[in-house]
Amino acid sequence: MDGTLVDTEPYWLSAEADLVASFGGNWTQEDGLTLVGSGLWHSAAVLQGRGVELSADEIVQHLTDRVLDQIRVSVPWRPGAQELLAAVREAGIPTALVTMSIRRMAEHVVSTIPFDAFDHIVAGDDVTHSKPHPEPYLRGAELIGVDPAMCMAIEDSTTGLASAVASGAVSIGVPLHSALEHGLGYTIWPSLEGKTFADLTTVFRLLQTSVA
Structure with missing residues:
Protein backbone atom coordinates (compact mmCIF):
# COMPACT_ATOMS: atom_id res chain seq x y z
CA MET A 1 0.00 0.00 0.00
CA SER A 74 -5.53 14.22 0.54
CA VAL A 75 -4.83 10.64 -0.57
CA PRO A 76 -1.64 10.75 -2.68
CA TRP A 77 -2.40 8.02 -5.24
CA ARG A 78 0.49 6.67 -7.28
CA PRO A 79 0.17 7.12 -11.06
CA GLY A 80 -1.61 4.19 -12.69
CA ALA A 81 -2.29 2.35 -9.44
CA GLN A 82 -6.07 2.63 -9.34
CA GLU A 83 -6.37 2.09 -13.06
CA LEU A 84 -4.40 -1.15 -13.00
CA LEU A 85 -6.22 -2.37 -9.92
CA ALA A 86 -9.56 -1.67 -11.63
CA ALA A 87 -8.43 -3.65 -14.68
CA VAL A 88 -7.50 -6.61 -12.47
CA ARG A 89 -10.92 -6.51 -10.81
CA GLU A 90 -12.72 -6.22 -14.14
CA ALA A 91 -10.90 -9.42 -15.18
CA GLY A 92 -12.40 -11.18 -12.15
CA ILE A 93 -9.10 -11.69 -10.33
CA PRO A 94 -9.28 -12.05 -6.51
CA THR A 95 -7.11 -9.55 -4.65
CA ALA A 96 -5.58 -9.03 -1.23
CA LEU A 97 -3.96 -5.87 0.07
CA VAL A 98 -0.79 -6.87 1.97
CA THR A 99 0.58 -3.96 3.99
CA MET A 100 2.61 -3.39 7.11
CA SER A 101 0.44 -0.41 8.03
CA ILE A 102 -2.10 -1.35 10.67
CA ARG A 103 -5.63 -2.35 9.72
CA ARG A 104 -7.42 0.89 10.56
CA MET A 105 -5.17 2.79 8.17
CA ALA A 106 -5.46 0.18 5.44
CA GLU A 107 -9.24 0.15 5.74
CA HIS A 108 -9.36 3.94 5.48
CA VAL A 109 -7.27 4.00 2.30
CA VAL A 110 -9.33 1.19 0.76
CA SER A 111 -12.54 3.05 1.63
CA THR A 112 -11.47 5.94 -0.62
CA ILE A 113 -11.19 3.72 -3.73
CA PRO A 114 -14.32 4.23 -5.87
CA PHE A 115 -14.83 0.51 -6.58
CA ASP A 116 -14.63 -2.82 -4.75
CA ALA A 117 -10.85 -3.12 -4.88
CA PHE A 118 -9.89 -5.90 -2.45
CA ASP A 119 -11.39 -9.14 -1.24
CA HIS A 120 -9.15 -9.19 1.81
CA ILE A 121 -6.67 -7.07 3.76
CA VAL A 122 -3.58 -8.41 5.52
CA ALA A 123 -2.27 -5.64 7.78
CA GLY A 124 0.75 -5.28 10.02
CA ASP A 125 -1.27 -6.06 13.14
CA ASP A 126 -2.65 -9.26 11.56
CA VAL A 127 0.64 -11.16 11.34
CA THR A 128 3.30 -12.42 13.71
CA HIS A 129 6.19 -11.84 11.33
CA SER A 130 6.41 -8.65 9.27
CA LYS A 131 8.07 -8.23 5.89
CA PRO A 132 10.65 -9.41 4.77
CA HIS A 133 9.25 -12.64 6.25
CA PRO A 134 6.91 -14.37 3.76
CA GLU A 135 4.06 -14.70 6.28
CA PRO A 136 2.12 -11.61 5.10
CA TYR A 137 1.96 -12.80 1.50
CA LEU A 138 1.35 -16.41 2.45
CA ARG A 139 -1.58 -15.20 4.53
CA GLY A 140 -2.89 -13.15 1.62
CA ALA A 141 -2.76 -16.16 -0.71
CA GLU A 142 -4.51 -18.28 1.91
CA LEU A 143 -7.33 -15.77 2.31
CA ILE A 144 -8.07 -15.63 -1.40
CA GLY A 145 -7.72 -19.40 -1.69
CA VAL A 146 -4.91 -19.44 -4.24
CA ASP A 147 -1.54 -21.22 -4.29
CA PRO A 148 1.12 -18.52 -3.66
CA ALA A 149 2.90 -19.58 -6.86
CA MET A 150 -0.24 -18.55 -8.78
CA CYS A 151 -0.24 -15.08 -7.22
CA MET A 152 1.35 -11.83 -8.33
CA ALA A 153 2.68 -9.25 -5.90
CA ILE A 154 3.56 -5.62 -6.61
CA GLU A 155 5.97 -3.93 -4.20
CA ASP A 156 8.00 -0.71 -3.92
CA SER A 157 10.70 -1.71 -1.40
CA THR A 158 13.48 -4.25 -1.04
CA THR A 159 11.86 -5.50 2.18
CA GLY A 160 8.49 -5.97 0.52
CA LEU A 161 9.97 -7.69 -2.53
CA ALA A 162 11.90 -10.07 -0.30
CA SER A 163 8.65 -11.04 1.43
CA ALA A 164 6.79 -11.52 -1.83
CA VAL A 165 9.53 -13.54 -3.52
CA ALA A 166 10.01 -15.73 -0.43
CA SER A 167 6.28 -16.54 -0.47
CA GLY A 168 6.61 -17.90 -4.00
CA ALA A 169 4.55 -15.17 -5.64
CA VAL A 170 5.50 -13.81 -9.05
CA SER A 171 6.69 -10.34 -8.09
CA ILE A 172 7.05 -6.90 -9.64
CA GLY A 173 9.06 -4.11 -8.08
CA VAL A 174 8.03 -0.49 -8.71
CA PRO A 175 10.64 1.69 -6.95
CA LEU A 176 9.70 5.02 -5.46
CA HIS A 177 11.75 6.28 -2.52
CA SER A 178 14.19 3.34 -2.48
CA ALA A 179 16.24 1.96 -5.34
CA LEU A 180 15.57 -1.66 -6.28
CA GLU A 181 18.23 -3.98 -7.66
CA HIS A 182 17.38 -6.35 -10.49
CA GLY A 183 17.33 -9.94 -9.29
CA LEU A 184 15.93 -13.43 -9.70
CA GLY A 185 12.26 -14.06 -9.03
CA TYR A 186 10.96 -10.62 -9.90
CA THR A 187 10.95 -7.92 -12.54
CA ILE A 188 11.10 -4.13 -12.18
CA TRP A 189 8.77 -1.58 -13.72
CA PRO A 190 9.63 2.12 -13.43
CA SER A 191 5.96 2.96 -12.88
CA LEU A 192 2.44 1.51 -12.98
CA GLU A 193 1.29 4.34 -15.23
CA GLY A 194 -0.02 2.97 -18.53
CA LYS A 195 0.33 -0.65 -17.41
CA THR A 196 -2.49 -3.03 -18.34
CA PHE A 197 -3.83 -6.40 -17.30
CA ALA A 198 -2.13 -7.81 -20.40
CA ASP A 199 1.21 -6.50 -19.12
CA LEU A 200 0.65 -8.38 -15.85
CA THR A 201 -0.15 -11.64 -17.62
CA THR A 202 2.97 -11.28 -19.77
CA VAL A 203 5.19 -10.90 -16.71
CA PHE A 204 3.43 -13.79 -14.99
CA ARG A 205 4.04 -16.16 -17.91
CA LEU A 206 7.65 -15.10 -18.34
CA LEU A 207 8.55 -15.47 -14.68
CA GLN A 208 6.59 -18.71 -14.31
CA THR A 209 8.55 -20.10 -17.27
CA SER A 210 11.90 -18.93 -15.89
CA VAL A 211 11.17 -20.54 -12.50
CA ALA A 212 10.03 -23.77 -14.14
Whole structure:
Protein backbone atom coordinates (compact mmCIF):
# COMPACT_ATOMS: atom_id res chain seq x y z
CA MET A 1 0.00 0.00 0.00
CA ASP A 2 2.43 2.69 1.20
CA GLY A 3 4.65 3.56 -1.75
CA THR A 4 2.86 1.27 -4.22
CA LEU A 5 -0.77 2.40 -4.20
CA VAL A 6 -0.28 5.65 -2.29
CA ASP A 7 2.82 7.79 -1.78
CA THR A 8 2.56 8.15 1.98
CA GLU A 9 6.26 7.77 2.73
CA PRO A 10 6.77 11.56 3.13
CA TYR A 11 3.96 11.50 5.72
CA TRP A 12 5.70 8.72 7.66
CA LEU A 13 9.07 10.48 7.46
CA SER A 14 7.56 13.68 8.80
CA ALA A 15 5.74 11.88 11.62
CA GLU A 16 8.90 10.02 12.63
CA ALA A 17 11.04 13.18 12.58
CA ASP A 18 8.52 15.12 14.68
CA LEU A 19 8.26 12.31 17.22
CA VAL A 20 12.03 11.94 17.63
CA ALA A 21 12.40 15.73 17.86
CA SER A 22 9.80 15.86 20.64
CA PHE A 23 12.20 13.75 22.72
CA GLY A 24 15.17 15.95 21.86
CA GLY A 25 16.60 13.83 19.06
CA ASN A 26 17.23 14.22 15.35
CA TRP A 27 15.77 12.06 12.58
CA THR A 28 16.83 12.61 8.98
CA GLN A 29 15.20 11.57 5.73
CA GLU A 30 18.01 9.06 5.28
CA ASP A 31 17.14 7.55 8.66
CA GLY A 32 13.51 7.26 7.62
CA LEU A 33 14.31 5.62 4.29
CA THR A 34 16.02 2.75 6.10
CA LEU A 35 12.59 1.79 7.48
CA VAL A 36 10.68 1.77 4.17
CA GLY A 37 8.75 -1.48 3.90
CA SER A 38 9.47 -2.54 7.47
CA GLY A 39 6.88 -3.57 10.03
CA LEU A 40 5.77 -0.76 12.32
CA TRP A 41 6.83 -2.56 15.50
CA HIS A 42 10.32 -2.93 14.05
CA SER A 43 10.29 0.79 13.28
CA ALA A 44 9.11 1.50 16.82
CA ALA A 45 12.09 -0.38 18.25
CA VAL A 46 14.44 1.71 16.08
CA LEU A 47 12.79 4.92 17.26
CA GLN A 48 13.05 3.81 20.88
CA GLY A 49 16.76 3.40 20.24
CA ARG A 50 16.83 7.03 19.13
CA GLY A 51 15.40 8.22 22.41
CA VAL A 52 11.62 7.98 22.00
CA GLU A 53 10.40 7.09 25.50
CA LEU A 54 7.10 5.44 24.56
CA SER A 55 6.04 1.82 24.31
CA ALA A 56 6.14 0.20 20.88
CA ASP A 57 2.34 0.14 20.74
CA GLU A 58 2.17 3.84 21.64
CA ILE A 59 4.65 4.69 18.90
CA VAL A 60 2.72 2.69 16.29
CA GLN A 61 -0.57 4.34 17.22
CA HIS A 62 0.98 7.82 17.34
CA LEU A 63 2.60 7.53 13.91
CA THR A 64 -0.57 6.05 12.42
CA ASP A 65 -2.66 8.91 13.81
CA ARG A 66 -0.31 11.52 12.32
CA VAL A 67 -0.25 9.87 8.89
CA LEU A 68 -4.02 9.40 8.89
CA ASP A 69 -4.46 13.09 9.68
CA GLN A 70 -2.66 13.89 6.43
CA ILE A 71 -4.36 11.20 4.36
CA ARG A 72 -7.77 12.53 5.37
CA VAL A 73 -6.80 15.83 3.74
CA SER A 74 -5.53 14.22 0.54
CA VAL A 75 -4.83 10.64 -0.57
CA PRO A 76 -1.64 10.75 -2.68
CA TRP A 77 -2.40 8.02 -5.24
CA ARG A 78 0.49 6.67 -7.28
CA PRO A 79 0.17 7.12 -11.06
CA GLY A 80 -1.61 4.19 -12.69
CA ALA A 81 -2.29 2.35 -9.44
CA GLN A 82 -6.07 2.63 -9.34
CA GLU A 83 -6.37 2.09 -13.06
CA LEU A 84 -4.40 -1.15 -13.00
CA LEU A 85 -6.22 -2.37 -9.92
CA ALA A 86 -9.56 -1.67 -11.63
CA ALA A 87 -8.43 -3.65 -14.68
CA VAL A 88 -7.50 -6.61 -12.47
CA ARG A 89 -10.92 -6.51 -10.81
CA GLU A 90 -12.72 -6.22 -14.14
CA ALA A 91 -10.90 -9.42 -15.18
CA GLY A 92 -12.40 -11.18 -12.15
CA ILE A 93 -9.10 -11.69 -10.33
CA PRO A 94 -9.28 -12.05 -6.51
CA THR A 95 -7.11 -9.55 -4.65
CA ALA A 96 -5.58 -9.03 -1.23
CA LEU A 97 -3.96 -5.87 0.07
CA VAL A 98 -0.79 -6.87 1.97
CA THR A 99 0.58 -3.96 3.99
CA MET A 100 2.61 -3.39 7.11
CA SER A 101 0.44 -0.41 8.03
CA ILE A 102 -2.10 -1.35 10.67
CA ARG A 103 -5.63 -2.35 9.72
CA ARG A 104 -7.42 0.89 10.56
CA MET A 105 -5.17 2.79 8.17
CA ALA A 106 -5.46 0.18 5.44
CA GLU A 107 -9.24 0.15 5.74
CA HIS A 108 -9.36 3.94 5.48
CA VAL A 109 -7.27 4.00 2.30
CA VAL A 110 -9.33 1.19 0.76
CA SER A 111 -12.54 3.05 1.63
CA THR A 112 -11.47 5.94 -0.62
CA ILE A 113 -11.19 3.72 -3.73
CA PRO A 114 -14.32 4.23 -5.87
CA PHE A 115 -14.83 0.51 -6.58
CA ASP A 116 -14.63 -2.82 -4.75
CA ALA A 117 -10.85 -3.12 -4.88
CA PHE A 118 -9.89 -5.90 -2.45
CA ASP A 119 -11.39 -9.14 -1.24
CA HIS A 120 -9.15 -9.19 1.81
CA ILE A 121 -6.67 -7.07 3.76
CA VAL A 122 -3.58 -8.41 5.52
CA ALA A 123 -2.27 -5.64 7.78
CA GLY A 124 0.75 -5.28 10.02
CA ASP A 125 -1.27 -6.06 13.14
CA ASP A 126 -2.65 -9.26 11.56
CA VAL A 127 0.64 -11.16 11.34
CA THR A 128 3.30 -12.42 13.71
CA HIS A 129 6.19 -11.84 11.33
CA SER A 130 6.41 -8.65 9.27
CA LYS A 131 8.07 -8.23 5.89
CA PRO A 132 10.65 -9.41 4.77
CA HIS A 133 9.25 -12.64 6.25
CA PRO A 134 6.91 -14.37 3.76
CA GLU A 135 4.06 -14.70 6.28
CA PRO A 136 2.12 -11.61 5.10
CA TYR A 137 1.96 -12.80 1.50
CA LEU A 138 1.35 -16.41 2.45
CA ARG A 139 -1.58 -15.20 4.53
CA GLY A 140 -2.89 -13.15 1.62
CA ALA A 141 -2.76 -16.16 -0.71
CA GLU A 142 -4.51 -18.28 1.91
CA LEU A 143 -7.33 -15.77 2.31
CA ILE A 144 -8.07 -15.63 -1.40
CA GLY A 145 -7.72 -19.40 -1.69
CA VAL A 146 -4.91 -19.44 -4.24
CA ASP A 147 -1.54 -21.22 -4.29
CA PRO A 148 1.12 -18.52 -3.66
CA ALA A 149 2.90 -19.58 -6.86
CA MET A 150 -0.24 -18.55 -8.78
CA CYS A 151 -0.24 -15.08 -7.22
CA MET A 152 1.35 -11.83 -8.33
CA ALA A 153 2.68 -9.25 -5.90
CA ILE A 154 3.56 -5.62 -6.61
CA GLU A 155 5.97 -3.93 -4.20
CA ASP A 156 8.00 -0.71 -3.92
CA SER A 157 10.70 -1.71 -1.40
CA THR A 158 13.48 -4.25 -1.04
CA THR A 159 11.86 -5.50 2.18
CA GLY A 160 8.49 -5.97 0.52
CA LEU A 161 9.97 -7.69 -2.53
CA ALA A 162 11.90 -10.07 -0.30
CA SER A 163 8.65 -11.04 1.43
CA ALA A 164 6.79 -11.52 -1.83
CA VAL A 165 9.53 -13.54 -3.52
CA ALA A 166 10.01 -15.73 -0.43
CA SER A 167 6.28 -16.54 -0.47
CA GLY A 168 6.61 -17.90 -4.00
CA ALA A 169 4.55 -15.17 -5.64
CA VAL A 170 5.50 -13.81 -9.05
CA SER A 171 6.69 -10.34 -8.09
CA ILE A 172 7.05 -6.90 -9.64
CA GLY A 173 9.06 -4.11 -8.08
CA VAL A 174 8.03 -0.49 -8.71
CA PRO A 175 10.64 1.69 -6.95
CA LEU A 176 9.70 5.02 -5.46
CA HIS A 177 11.75 6.28 -2.52
CA SER A 178 14.19 3.34 -2.48
CA ALA A 179 16.24 1.96 -5.34
CA LEU A 180 15.57 -1.66 -6.28
CA GLU A 181 18.23 -3.98 -7.66
CA HIS A 182 17.38 -6.35 -10.49
CA GLY A 183 17.33 -9.94 -9.29
CA LEU A 184 15.93 -13.43 -9.70
CA GLY A 185 12.26 -14.06 -9.03
CA TYR A 186 10.96 -10.62 -9.90
CA THR A 187 10.95 -7.92 -12.54
CA ILE A 188 11.10 -4.13 -12.18
CA TRP A 189 8.77 -1.58 -13.72
CA PRO A 190 9.63 2.12 -13.43
CA SER A 191 5.96 2.96 -12.88
CA LEU A 192 2.44 1.51 -12.98
CA GLU A 193 1.29 4.34 -15.23
CA GLY A 194 -0.02 2.97 -18.53
CA LYS A 195 0.33 -0.65 -17.41
CA THR A 196 -2.49 -3.03 -18.34
CA PHE A 197 -3.83 -6.40 -17.30
CA ALA A 198 -2.13 -7.81 -20.40
CA ASP A 199 1.21 -6.50 -19.12
CA LEU A 200 0.65 -8.38 -15.85
CA THR A 201 -0.15 -11.64 -17.62
CA THR A 202 2.97 -11.28 -19.77
CA VAL A 203 5.19 -10.90 -16.71
CA PHE A 204 3.43 -13.79 -14.99
CA ARG A 205 4.04 -16.16 -17.91
CA LEU A 206 7.65 -15.10 -18.34
CA LEU A 207 8.55 -15.47 -14.68
CA GLN A 208 6.59 -18.71 -14.31
CA THR A 209 8.55 -20.10 -17.27
CA SER A 210 11.90 -18.93 -15.89
CA VAL A 211 11.17 -20.54 -12.50
CA ALA A 212 10.03 -23.77 -14.14
